[in-house]
Amino acid sequence: MVKKTNKKLFFSILISVILISLAVFVFAAVSGNFGMKVVSPATGTNWSGAVGTAVANTSRVFFNVTFLNITDITDPLNATVRINSTVANVAILGNLSTCVGNGTGAPGSCYGYLNITVYQNKTMVPDGVYQVNITLTNHSALAANPSVNSSNTSFIIIDTTAPRTVSVNGMPSGQNHSTKSNSGNFTLNVTADDALANISTVQFLILNATGDVNGTITGIKEGSSPQYSATVNTSHFPNGYVNITLFVNDTAGNYNVTAYSNSTPLVRDLIFDNALPSVSFSCTPTKVNSGDTVTCTCSGSATSGVNSTSYTASPSTSNTGTYTQTCEVISKSGVVGTATASYTIEQSGSGTSSSGGSTTTSTVPSVVGTVAVSEAKIASGYRATFSNNAQIQSSFQTSSGGIKEKHSVKVTNISSNKITLVVSSDPVTLDLSVGETKKIDLDSDKTYDLSLTLNGIVSGKADVSVKQISEAAPTGQEGSVSPGETPRVTDGAGEEESTTKTNLYLWIILVVAVVVIIVGIVWYSMKKK
Structure with a gap:
């Protein structure tokens, strides 16, 4: 029983010694760095040397190390901050001279600001990832251990370069x-x-x-x-x-x-560009007779430029009525703008014309404002009654050839028996009397291209015939307008005038014969007496 008791006692003492040794080892490990801890800058943070950058991180960085006063840290003087990118490359960044906490067993700290981009020896700190280690120093006169080189390590990134x-x-x-x-x-x-x-x-x-x-x-x-x-x-x-x-x-x-x-x-x-394009659209003339020509024009503008313009340039005029055309302008940014224009198509109406001493009735269109006339109608002869300042327009090829050009005939003045016309494109002004015809050389090639005739004037409107021709001007003829031509009278009015003149002559002869007979009778009677 004694031996067994001694063995139990031996093992109990051995286990106690082992536990006490472990406790001493752990205490020694803890007391070796005295609870030192780098609390600022926080591990994993990034720091830049660019003063005045967009965030708070600048070259002036706050360092703070905490510790627990035990036997060796009795009167802390300062803390030395070291950084290294490798184990072999350790350099002093600076010292923290403000330390608090002197009582044994009481917590304390050393802190201060350092320029993180410059070593203590004034050389620049390259960009990189660094470990931070801090050494505490006691007042040598008051402490048996003037230096305690121990702290945990903190990893920081120093970066002074902009995004690459x-x-x-x-x-x-x-x-x-x-x-x-x-x-x-x-x-x-x-x-x-x-x-x-x-x-x-x-x-x-x-x-x-x-x-x-x-x-x-x-x-x-x-x-x-x-x-x-x-x-x-x-x-x-x-x-x-x-x-x-x-x-x-x-x-x-x-x-x-x-x-x-x-x-x-x-x-x-x-x-x-989100704005609607600006669109300018028109169709002229706004009033035409069926079969005549309506010409539409459209243009647009946009901030981004015009991608496309869509419209009908020469719409149909075969049916009477009022019609509306649409022009669509699409900008290069894809925005669509539109505009509309209307015109009216009328059936040809009735008019009265006068020629010489008689009056006849014929079906001719009436021109008010501007009327477009097809080339085919001008070539076959176009007749209409013109109001004052009314005009017709037509595109055709002159006798000299070349491209088609637009020409116009405009009545600028109407009197009782005469009118004034202006023929363009190169303006030519001429007068026409009732029944008179004049021819125009439009391109100065000594060949007449257009024939104009004033058929009559009725109710203040001029009945005018316009026809495209190709007729050589007489040799020696000067100017672009031919002399006026009046047709010979061949209708019933001429015959009536001739008969009247014949009857007058017969009456004169009869009167002379009666006078001669009377004079002869008187003379004979006087001679007989």
């Missing part, structure tokens, strides 16, 4: 955008990364033509890739030319200055 890659993908300069194309939205994609720190912010700046910022749009990171994207709604911005540039900064506070410069925008001369 800034590029916009798939967005060429000079494009047009509007609400018509994809509801006015388009997407910007950018690649941006940094050698050490992470990208913090990507912003797209919308600049107008004068360099003012119209808007800022923040890019959204796409997963774990270095891609950022943003959607731009052009309807939220004024119409006109814009440039798009980029602002990128990293988590250390460095930003890409080049991308922020208006002199080198990433995308140049985009056009935001």
